[in-house]
Amino acid sequence: MTRAELFEFISGCKLGVLGSVSPEGVPQSALVGIAVSEELEIVFDTLDTTRKFRNLTANCRASFVIGWMGEKTVQLEGEAFLPKGEELDRYKKIYFATWLDGPARQSWLGMVYFVVRPRWLRYSDFDQRPPVIEEQSFGD
Numbered sequence: 741m742t743r744a745e746l747f748e749f750i751s752g753c754k755l756g757v758l759g760s761v762s763p764e765g766v767p768q769s770a771l772v773g774i775a776v777s778e779e780l781e782i783v784f785d786t787l788d789t790t791r792k793f794r795n796l797t798a799n800c801r802a803s804f805v806i807g808w809m810g811e812k813t814v815q816l817e818g819e820a821f822l823p824k825g826e827e828l829d830r831y832k833k834i835y836f837a838t839w840l841d842g843p844a845r846q847s848w849l850g851m852v853y854f855v856v857r858p859r860w861l862r863y864s865d866f867d868q869r870p871p872v873i874e875e876q877s878f879g880d
Contacts, residue, residue, distance in 0.1 A: 752807075755771055758856075759803035760795035760820075763798040781831075782856040787850045787852070788851075788852050797822075800820045801820075802818060819856065819859065859877065860875070861878070
């Protein structure tokens with residue numbers, strides 16, 4: 741799949757399951773509202789009191805499973821970061837284009853925005869025979 745096709749698929753999904761690891765080494769998952777950049781970066785908001793915030797600020801490695809309508813999914817692994825300044829403004833625009841109620845949540849105490857930059861991605865489509873399974877790796 742091309743990057744444009746992957747963007748189209750991911751942008752059609754509003755939810756994803758985030759995987760992270762606690763500072764104690766315990767795997768944890770959370771369902772989050774997502775948006776995607778054209779570079780296939782996943783953007784989501786959360787509060788600084790959540791487990792995912794604590795996990796990702798201690799260990800930036802993150803994973804996502806996105807899309808489960810039928811048997812088409814994207815699995816993504818990458819590194820999470822908290823953008824700042826103009827970069828944060830750019831990612832908020834991406835997020836708010838998907839989540840129209842997002843601007844209202846900006847005033848919540850402790851609201852932060854994470855971006856997960858992909859390092860590895862697998863697209864699977866088991867709705868067709870033979871199934872389509874494609875992997876991509878991303879450099880720095």
